[in-house]
Amino acid sequence: MFTGLVEEAGEVVSVKRGKKSTELTVRAATVHRGLRKGASLAVNGACLTTVRKRGALLGYDVLEETLRVTNLQYVRPGDVVNLERPMRADARLGGHFVLGHVDGVGTVRRWEQVGKDWVLEVNVPKPVMRYLIYKGSVAVDGISLTVADVGRDWIRIWIIPHTRAVTNLRHCRVGTHVNLEADVLGKYVEQLLSTRTLRRAR
Numbered sequence: 001m002f003t004g005l006v007e008e009a010g011e012v013v014s015v016k017r018g019k020k021s022t023e024l025t026v027r028a029a030t031v032h033r034g035l036r037k038g039a040s041l042a043v044n045g046a047c048l049t050t051v052r053k054r055g056a057l058l059g060y061d062v063l064e065e066t067l068r069v070t071n072l073q074y075v076r077p078g079d080v081v082n083l084e085r086p087m088r089a090d091a092r093l094g095g096h097f098v099l100g101h102v103d104g105v106g107t108v109r110r111w112e113q114v115g116k117d118w119v120l121e122v123n124v125p126k127p128v129m130r131y132l133i134y135k136g137s138v139a140v141d142g143i144s145l146t147v148a149d150v151g152r153d154w155i156r157i158w159i160i161p162h163t164r165a166v167t168n169l170r171h172c173r174v175g176t177h178v179n180l181e182a183d184v185l186g187k188y189v190e191q192l193l194s195t196r197t198l199r200r201a202r
Contacts, residue, residue, distance in 0.1 A: 003096070004145075011081075021062055025058065042085075096137040109122065137183045143163065
């Protein structure tokens with residue numbers, strides 16, 4: 001379980017593709033402290049298991065399925081990725097409940113500064129779009145954000161300068177692929193309602 005409050009933007013050191021999985025190595029400045037082998041880490045919002053650790057270098061085996069459904073398929077050495085350790089049970093929940101289970105990959109269609117802030121618009125896959133609502137929560141590359149406007153197949157989000165400065169959004173541009181995770185509450189509500197409807201039909 002994560003909060004969507006990115007702790008740091010790490011650097012991709014290497015990406016080695018294998019037959020069953022891809023070895024991803026990232027360099028961290030902060031999150032490696034106290035992180036042990038077997039521990040989870042959200043990388044661009046995708047929950048991965050730490051399988052190698054050498055100082056600030058953290059290694060992950062990324063399954064083909066994970067590559068297929070996330071933007072980790074596009075990362076290359078030198079790229080910047082958002083990193084967050086799992087939340088502690090006694091910690092404040094500053095963002096929202098983020099599972100680290102990416103629902104789909106969106107594409108940035110607008111990214112520009114307006115005044116002191118920034119406007120981010122993302123084209124959203126249809127299966128994910130149904131869970132996104134005005135003023136609802138969404139994780140974009142693991143960043144807990146609030147939906148400011150909803151179109152037919154896109155969402156608009158306002159970004160404060162601090163968020164841009166401390167995440168990979170500072171490297172964002174139109175066409176960038178971003179991981180999207182909708183609020184889990186909407187998924188549970190949908191499942192409960194569909195189950196109730198099915199029972200009534202019987």
